[in-house]
Every structure is written in structure tokens, then in C-alpha cells.
Amino acid sequence: MNEKKTFEEAMRELEAIVKQIEDENTPLETILELYEKGSELSTYCQDILSKTKSRLEVIRQSAEAEGEGTK
Secondary structure: OOOOOOHHHHHHHHHHHHHHHHOOOOOHHHHHHHHHHHHHHHHHHHHHHHHHHHHHHHHHHHHHHHHHHOO
């Protein structure tokens, strides 16, 4: 996945892929391709969530440290 997507864009694409995979008329070859792309998107979204969680933790710790400094 070379292009930069927002988390929301990646999730919408992932949801569309799931719908296609669940469609009983989707050929097996296509399902395999969709699964591979979906797996990449899932990893991409997990990475974004992990980085966001880390940033939020840094912000929280910083806010707590500032709060302790004013006591």
C-alpha cells in the first residue's frame, strides 16, 4: 500500500472488501486477492491505532506531570 490514506478511508475500503468477500457470487480468485488487500489494510489501520495510542499516552503523561508541578 504505497498511497497515504486516512484511517477512515482505509476502514471504508476494508468494509467494502468484507462485503465483497461475503457476497456468494464473488469468485474464489477474487476473494483471495481481496483477502490479501484486506489484510494489508487491517495491518495499516492497526499501525495507525497503535501510533495514536502511544501519542495519547505521551500527552496524558505530560498533562499529569504538568498537573503535579502546579501543586
